[in-house]
Amino acid sequence: MVLVYEFVWRVLHVLLHIHRTLITLFRIRLRNWNGQLWSRALATLLVPIALSFPKQKKLVPAPGKRVGRRYRWGADGKSLEKLPDHIGLLIAEEEPRYTDIANLVVWCMAVGISYISVYDNHGVFRRNNSRLMEEILKQQQELLGLEGSKQHSVEFLNNGTDKQDNQVLSCQAVVKVLSPDDGKLRIVQAAQQLCSAVEQMEKTSKDINVTVLDSLLRESKSTPDPDLVLKFGPIESTLGFLPWHIRLTEFISLPSHVDVSYEDLFSALQHYASCEQRLGK
Amino acid sequence: MSWIREDESNLIEKLSANILKAGPMPKHVAFIMDGNRRYARKRQVERQEGHTQGFDKLAETLRWCLNLSIHEVTVYAFSIENFKRSKDEVDGLMELAKQKFIRLLEEQENLEKHGVCIRVLGDLTLLPLDLQQHIARAVVATRTHNKCFLNVCFAYTSRHEIANAVREMAWGVEQGLIKSSDVSEALLSRCLYSSNSPNPDLLIRTSGEVRLSDFLLWQTSHSCLVFQSVLWPEYSFWNLCDAILQYQLNHRPLQKARDQHREGQALQQHEADRACVADLLQHHGNGKPLDAQRRQEALLNYTASREERVQNFLGALQHKRDSFLTDLTSQAALA
Numbered sequence: 001m002v003l004v005y006e007f008v009w010r011v012l013h014v015l016l017h018i019h020r021t022l023i024t025l026f027r028i029r030l031r032n033w034n035g036q037l038w039s040r041a042l043a044t045l046l047v048p049i050a051l052s053f054p055k056q057k058k059l060v061p062a063p064g065k066r067v068g069r070r071y072r073w074g075a076d077g078k079s080l081e082k083l084p085d086h087i088g089l090l091i092a093e094e095e096p097r098y099t100d101i102a103n104l105v106v107w108c109m110a111v112g113i114s115y116i117s118v119y120d121n122h123g124v125f126r127r128n129n130s131r132l133m134e135e136i137l138k139q140q141q142e143l144l145g146l147e148g149s150k151q152h153s154v155e156f157l158n159n160g161t162d163k164q165d166n167q168v169l170s171c172q173a174v175v176k177v178l179s180p181d182d183g184k185l186r187i188v189q190a191a192q193q194l195c196s197a198v199e200q201m202e203k204t205s206k207d208i209n210v211t212v213l214d215s216l217l218r219e220s221k222s223t224p225d226p227d228l229v230l231k232f233g234p235i236e237s238t239l240g241f242l243p244w245h246i247r248l249t250e251f252i253s254l255p256s257h258v259d260v261s262y263e264d265l266f267s268a269l270q271h272y273a274s275c276e277q278r279l280g281k
Numbered sequence: 282m283s284w285i286r287e288d289e290s291n292l293i294e295k296l297s298a299n300i301l302k303a304g305p306m307p308k309h310v311a312f313i314m315d316g317n318r319r320y321a322r323k324r325q326v327e328r329q330e331g332h333t334q335g336f337d338k339l340a341e342t343l344r345w346c347l348n349l350s351i352h353e354v355t356v357y358a359f360s361i362e363n364f365k366r367s368k369d370e371v372d373g374l375m376e377l378a379k380q381k382f383i384r385l386l387e388e389q390e391n392l393e394k395h396g397v398c399i400r401v402l403g404d405l406t407l408l409p410l411d412l413q414q415h416i417a418r419a420v421v422a423t424r425t426h427n428k429c430f431l432n433v434c435f436a437y438t439s440r441h442e443i444a445n446a447v448r449e450m451a452w453g454v455e456q457g458l459i460k461s462s463d464v465s466e467a468l469l470s471r472c473l474y475s476s477n478s479p480n481p482d483l484l485i486r487t488s489g490e491v492r493l494s495d496f497l498l499w500q501t502s503h504s505c506l507v508f509q510s511v512l513w514p515e516y517s518f519w520n521l522c523d524a525i526l527q528y529q530l531n532h533r534p535l536q537k538a539r540d541q542h543r544e545g546q547a548l549q550q551h552e553a554d555r556a557c558v559a560d561l562l563q564h565h566g567n568g569k570p571l572d573a574q575r576r577q578e579a580l581l582n583y584t585a586s587r588e589e590r591v592q593n594f595l596g597a598l599q600h601k602r603d604s605f606l607t608d609l610t611s612q613a614a615l616a
Binding site: 001002005006008009010012013016121122180183184185187188190191192194195196198199203204205206208209210212213214234235236237238239240241243244246247248249250251252275277279280281 | 299300301302303304360361362363364365366438439440441443444446447448449450451452454455460461462464465466469490491492493494495498499501502503504505506507508526527529530531534535538541542545549
């Protein structure tokens with residue numbers, strides 16, 4: 001009897017995998033074909049899935065059109081009921097594509113998000129920090145043009161450097177690259193710091209509370225907790241992303257960061273704008 | 282309504298359970314039981330009725346979990362943030378909880394039969410004293426049961442739990458039981474309210490919200506997260522099966538990620554121990570560099586003594602927590 005159950009289980013999972021693969025294939029094909037009819041037909045076929053099909057295909061825009069799109073991005077951001085102050089891009093895929101991530105970062109900036117964090121659970125981005133930064137600056141030039149790049153200046157936060165509070169330029173964005181060490185390890189280091197202070201009799205255990213720990217774990221007083229995390233990839237988990245900071249974060253999953261389009265990002269932002277946070281009340 | 286229902290599953294449900302069990306199954310599932318109030322609005326009944334039905338659904342879900350051989354369940358019953366609600370609603374919830382814990386004590390035989398161990402995680406001192414006493418009696422009465430475990434998070438937020446764990450470690454330092462260099466990820470995990478449980482394999486949130494709301498943030502860093510749009514009082518066996526399927530699809534990559542994290546943790550601990558030993562040798566040595574063998578010996582000795590310190594500290598912490606509960610029960614007995 002057990003063998004029968006096992007067999008049925010295997011068949012079930014094979015079907016599920018085929019289902020998943022078909023969806024991925026159709027998504028890729030749709031991008032290339034740009035067929036409205038196709039998307040409608042497939043939507044009816046694959047109805048039970050809560051996936052948004054891309055509405056437009058990704059074109060390489062003509063230079064003139066580029067300026068128009070940049071202004072559109074800004075207008076899009078203003079049209080939303082609420083925009084996250086801090087967005088996290090969680091890449092849960094094996095092979096990261098730096099250009100696509102750079103695109104995402106630049107679009108987030110253009111739309112008006114001030115803090116952007118990029119994370120993967122192997123620490124790859126952290127190790128290749130400079131490569132990612134170069135790519136972001138390059139895409140910024142390409143997507144926003146020279147003028148746009150001046151308007152939207154980017155500050156890259158490395159671990160340990162403080163954000164300078166002196167000059168606040170309009171549309172300044174802060175990009176941070178995170179790894180699992182910024183999660184539990186940071187909390188443990190803060191705990192060691194506090195215990196050390198207790199050892200030196202500078203503090204007592206009763207002085208330790210949520211506020212004290214929070215101030216130690218905050219990058220700077222002005223950095224907000226992530227309001228929204230976009231997760232790219234098939235794995236349904238936070239994979240160690242900033243456990244302390246994500247208590248009220250909304251999680252929206254997107255299938256992949258490879259060839260991601262602005263429309264994918266914007267529809268996720270629209271979804272976020274409709275979330276209602278009751279904060280316990 | 283009872284805490285645990287008798288098995289009422291039909292043939293199809295039994296078959297489906299057996300099919301699912303052919304694959305990897307979560308051993309510990311956590312639920313954010315969201316949607317009671319929206320359910321009440323939808324059915325046009327009182328909010329309190331929504332919460333009561335929510336509790337009934339919990340009892341039903343526990344039975345399904347037992348049928349699926351899921352032996353540990355953690356639920357988010359009441360957050361510290363929920364104290365912000367209207368006095369009427371908070372009082373209503375406290376009263377409901379009191380009734381349920383009193384009922385639990387009446388059902389002791391049934392609980393013993395199923396071997397159910399109830400634990401309550403959270404800052405109990407924030408609750409009314411009579412509720413604290415009922416909780417303490419329930420926890421102490423079921424302490425020795427070990428067939429299945431129900432952890433109820435009451436007056437709980439994850440940040441409070443983590444801050445409390447850090448405070449306990451600082452207390453350990455104050456008492457001279459451990460040193461600040463003994464603080465590690467593993468030790469912090471053992472100081473959380475959930476220290477007697479493994480991390481949840483699967484976290485389910487109902488009602489369509491896609492956030493964690495300060496629930497088990499530390500423990501679920503590598504858990505499978507499933508967000509379902511059904512309202513909690515309308516949760517069905519099939520919703521649970523759907524969530525478990527999601528878990529099975531994510532099982533291998535998550536296992537891999539968890540193993541990688543554990544390896545990294547072990548490496549960090551080893552490095553920390555090496556650094557401590559090097560420090561010690563520098564301070565207590567006579568200036569002559571030790572050979573590799575003696576260094577290795579010193580490292581092993583240090584690790585062994587650190588582990589002994591940690592065990593003693595954890596024993597003292599457990600004793601402190603047990604005493605808190607037994608004090609409450611003796612207060613209740615005297616009252």
